[in-house]
Amino acid sequence: NAGVTQTPKFQVLKTGQSMTLQCAQDMNHEYMSWYRQDPGMGLRLIHYSVGAGITDQGEVPNGYNVSRSTTEDFPLRLLSAAPSQTSVYFCASSYLAVYNEQFFGPGTRLTVL
Amino acid sequence: DQQVKQNSPSLSVQEGRISILNCDYTNSMFDYFLWYKKYPAEGPTFLISISSIKDKNEDGRFTVFLNKSAKHLSLHIVPSQPGDSAVYFCAASEVDSNYQLIWGAGTKLIIKP
Numbered sequence: 364n365a366g367v368t369q370t371p372k373f374q375v376l377k378t379g380q381s382m383t384l385q386c387a388q389d390m391n392h393e394y395m396s397w398y399r400q401d402p403g404m405g406l407r408l409i410h411y412s413v414g415a416g417i418t419d420q421g422e423v424p425n426g427y428n429v430s431r432s433t434t435e436d437f438p439l440r441l442l443s444a445a446p447s448q449t450s451v452y453f454c455a456s457s458y459l460a461v462y463n464e465q466f467f468g469p470g471t472r473l474t475v476l
Numbered sequence: 477d478q479q480v481k482q483n484s485p486s487l488s489v490q491e492g493r494i495s496i497l498n499c500d501y502t503n504s505m506f507d508y509f510l511w512y513k514k515y516p517a518e519g520p521t522f523l524i525s526i527s528s529i530k531d532k533n534e535d536g537r538f539t540v541f542l543n544k545s546a547k548h549l550s551l552h553i554v555p556s557q558p559g560d561s562a563v564y565f566c567a568a569s570e571v572d573s574n575y576q577l578i579w580g581a582g583t584k585l586i587i588k589p
Contacts, residue, residue, distance in 0.1 A: 367519070403485075403581055404581050405480065405565060405567070405578075405579030405580050405581050405582060406520070406565070406567075406577075406579045407579070408576050408577065411576070421576060422576070422578075453519050453520070455519070464510065464522035464525065465522065465577070466522075467519025467520050467521070468519050469517070469518055469519050470517070470518070470519055
């Protein structure tokens with residue numbers, strides 16, 4: 364099992380560009396989520412999904428879109444990148460949202476110039 | 477307003493001794509707490525969790541203590557080993573927020589040989 368995979372590992376964007384961060388898991392987990400981690404702060408939830416076709420906003424959703432067409436994939440789209448979106452992005456999955464440990468991908472380090 | 481606080485950015489402990497990492501929270505509705513460990517350039521990995529109906533949970537060298545009246549939890553690692561050097565995050569969730577995790581900023585643990 365590959366677990367949770369994320370691509371790319373690193374990305375540099377110019378302000379205003381759009382891109383998609385990819386996330387996939389092969390554990391048949393229903394729950395998937397996207398976090399961002401900024402220096403000196405904990406992880407903050409951007410969007411999450413409790414199953415295919417169902418998504419919801421987390422703590423910091425502005426500027427990001429998600430979709431969940433399959434159980435395995437949960438891409439995160441930056442619509443118009445801003446320097447404030449410079450961060451490390453983590454995707455995670457778990458069998459259930461409730462009281463379940465989440466498995467994390469290795470992260471994508473994004474810089475917006 | 478930080479709901480989960482880890483007030484020590486770093487902690488240095490001698491190998492073989494006990495490491496104690498602390499976490500305070502402000503939301504009395506939190507009913508589940510987790511500790512994650514993170515190495516550089518990797519995603520967080522789950523360590524141990526505790527429900528609010530308990531005050532202690534053990535898993536090998538790791539023990540988490542919960543003091544609900546003080547809104548405080550701690551992670552004890554005994555004995556500390558060099559591989560324990562990492563950043564440790566505590567996180568909390570409540571049923572009314574769909575179990576979204578709220579994370580502390582992390583404590584960097586350094587185990588000295």
